C-alpha cells in the first residue's frame with residue numbers, strides 16, 4: 468500500500484489507462500492536488516509511477532483521466 472503524505476493523499480492505480488507516453492509504464496496514480504499554503508483543493512491529476520510524468524489538473528477524477536488520455540494521443 469502506498470504511504471500517505473501531504474502531497475498525494477489519494478492514490479488509485481489505473482491499469483486500464485493508456486500507458487505513459489514517455490516510458491510506457493502502465494502503473495499510473497490518480498492524485499489529489501492542494502495549494503501548499505491555503506490547502507485549497509485544486510484538482511486531480513494522473514501521474515506516472517515510474518518517470519513522474521503527469522496530466523493536467525481536472526476538478527473531477529474523470530477530467531484528469533481524460534486529460535491524460537488526450538495528452539497520450541498528442542505525443
Ligand SMILES: [Zn+2]
Nearest residue numbers: 487490515518
Ligand atoms: Zn512514465
